Ligand code: FES
């Protein structure tokens with residue numbers, strides 16, 4: 001089937017089996033490789049994207065549901081050369097180690113800050129539930145607080 | 156730069172490049188050169204590696220090696236034989252090279268050396284050896300290159316080279332200047348001078364500074380740098396039927412249904428696997444599900460079988476350490492047993508590869524910790540010369556020992572050969588969990604006797620473990636016969652308290668019915684859990700402060716003194732008094748020495764119901780020269796939380812011949828909510844060289860937590876994962 005959606009601000013139409021996970025359309029058809037495969041079972045968060053601003057685990061999101069939606073991936077998080085506050089904070093705190101999980105975490109954090117501009121530690125614990133095997137959680141927490149500061153200062 | 160560009164190097168010759176064909180002057184072959192060494196030395200060389208010293212850099216034999224490329228824009232690219240898997244090696248190497256080369260850190264780029272460059276590491280990226288093993292050779296190489304550039308500049312400027320100076324890759328003298336980028340434009344042949352004098356510590360501009368990671372921006376932007384992101388033009392997708400049962404052998408497969416599935420290009424039947432190549436990953440996966448594979452299952456294993464195999468006393472014993480005459484007669488002998496479970500690597504990027512085999516040549520893009528071994532295994536299976544296989548290593552989405560085994564490279568290559576096009580093939584998550592090369596389970600029996608002053612008179616540590624080093628492809632065939640005990644399994648298993656008059660450590664080797672191998676820090680975590688928990692038990696028995704009890708029994712040699720300083724640093728920074736805290740919390744202490752790096756942790760823990768909460772970890776580490784203090788802190792933070800994860804949550808079990816669980820969640824791991832809110836790292840530099848960093852801080856964490864839990868609850872937890880009953 002043909003599926004049309006907006007991704008990172010640009011319209012796209014793809015021809016695919018509607019049950020194909022959106023992750024593979026993003027990675028292999030649209031060649032946006034920042035969205036990662038970790039488990040394929042909605043269990044790790046490496047594939048986190050935004051659909052209409054909400055965080056979604058794209059490995060478990062059938063492509064057909066994307067019809068007519070606005071989708072953002074890590075490649076669309078920054079505004080040209082202007083890094084998103086979450087990315088700025090990630091740079092300041094030097095969060096990534098291997099880096100593989102990081103796009104998913106940044107996307108999850110960006111979505112959280114939209115609904116909760118100043119999350120407490122508890123909010124972070126309850127909402128940021130992706131898996132990082134390098135266990136960069138300590139710096140991530142600092143970066144999430146820092147991102148909230150940068151974002152509110154920008155308003 | 157995207158990965159797909161890397162496969163077409165000819166197209167991107169934008170700059171005039173001069174490749175420096177430098178030979179490393181460092182001696183080769185200590186680990187791999189078994190035939191040249193008599194047995195005891197061979198044994199000692201690896202024993203040193205396992206317990207004390209760093210492994211020397213193991214350059215492979217291909218010559219020449221390309222280490223640096225200089226481009227006209229005055230940028231220097233270091234081709235690293237060590238792979239970046241998150242440990243920060245690229246950044247440390249860039250700092251080291253920049254200082255000796257006389258360029259700014261912003262002028263340094265680092266990329267993985269493809270095997271075709273000849274710059275191969277015959278050993279592996281692992282064991283926390285990347286910076287320590289390259290510290291001397293890389294400085295010599297960079298200094299030599301600087302000297303070569305200076306001599307050329309002297310010629311080109313007509314000025315004596317000893318009156319020239321270098322700032323940011325620009326050579327100046329006599330009112331003239333020329334950049335490295337310009338110097339190399341006009342040179343066709345280089346003379347390699349003698350290694351010049353290396354810079355003094357006081358001259359370092361970048362070594363010792365908390366420089367941000369050189370790969371930071373790429374990793375924040377989501378740039379496609381990983382093996383999973385690799386692609387080649389016209390690429391197809393392969394998938395392989397992998398066993399879900401342990402101790403089973405592939406027999407045959409009925410592929411008739413799969414052949415008719417949409418998108419399928421070809422079914423590939425090899426002697427040891429069956430695979431499918433299709434147009435998309437989803438079509439390959441669907442077709443694979445339709446293949447009916449038959450496996451010969453030797454026995455239906457259960458977890459109780461594994462527990463029985465792993466018991467101390469059931470395998471072959473090797474004494475790895477002995478002092479005095481340990482004596483455990485009499486009723487006052489204290490005995491404790493400890494256990495650790497099977498652990499999965501669970502790195503987030505699954506294993507996979509993109510291969511293109513055509514016209515007698517193979518190109519493989521792959522996340523591998525063992526470039527040289529991956530290359531020779533693939534070459535052997537294809538019937539090619541090693542030189543006809545180019546391995547292009549990619550950034551790894553976690554290594555931790557999982558990428559010492561790369562059969563996926565062979566499978567992708569065979570599938571590509573069969574269809575004549577590039578093929579990408581990778582594991583799904585269930586297969587990762589079931590076909591991992593696991594951290595083996597362990598069983599420990601400790602014994603001790605105290606004297607009338609409450610000091611240890613005799614002590615013994617028995618560790619029984621599945622294969623660690625012997626499960627890996629890095630040791631030459633026959634190594635097991637030479638060494639006896641598995642040097643990986645007993646890493647961290649020796650007793651560090653050399654003032655004890657009588658002590659010994661015994662390593663028991665057993666055969667498990669599934670693959671086990673290196674897992675970040677090898678045996679260190681389990682061995683330190685056992686020994687350091689037992690030390691706490693003994694201190695309490697003796698009525699002594701556990702920290703002082705340790706300090707009093709560590710020897711006064713260099714190793715001992717460094718360990719003592721490390722213990723004192725953690726104790727003082729954490730404000731340790733007797734481990735008790737007013738706010739419903741308690742402290743726990745443990746320490747270890749891994750690959751010559753002492754490390755000590757003080758943890759602050761509370762217990763609510765059955766939940767153990769770690770609030771704060773104070774960590775001291777003494778890696779010697781701290782090349783990048785920020786990355787050392789990052790490695791400590793990561794090791795601590797990964798170690799907590801393994802200590803408190805993680806466990807694989809065998810049920811009806813299957814390893815389970817097979818997904819994150821049921822395989823419980825530390826998440827954000829479990830991470831301590833405070834991690835305070837103290838870095839000591841009591842050695843002249845940089846030492847191991849990426850694994851040592853994993854050692855003491857399980858014992859430190861268990862010791863704190865005992866202080867709070869009176870329960871001595873002797874099994875990982877730690878569970879309050
Ligand atoms: S890949 Fe989607 S949650 Fe793991």
Ligand code: FES
Nearest residue numbers: 098099132133134
């Ligand atoms: S940075 Fe490696 S998995 Fe998160």
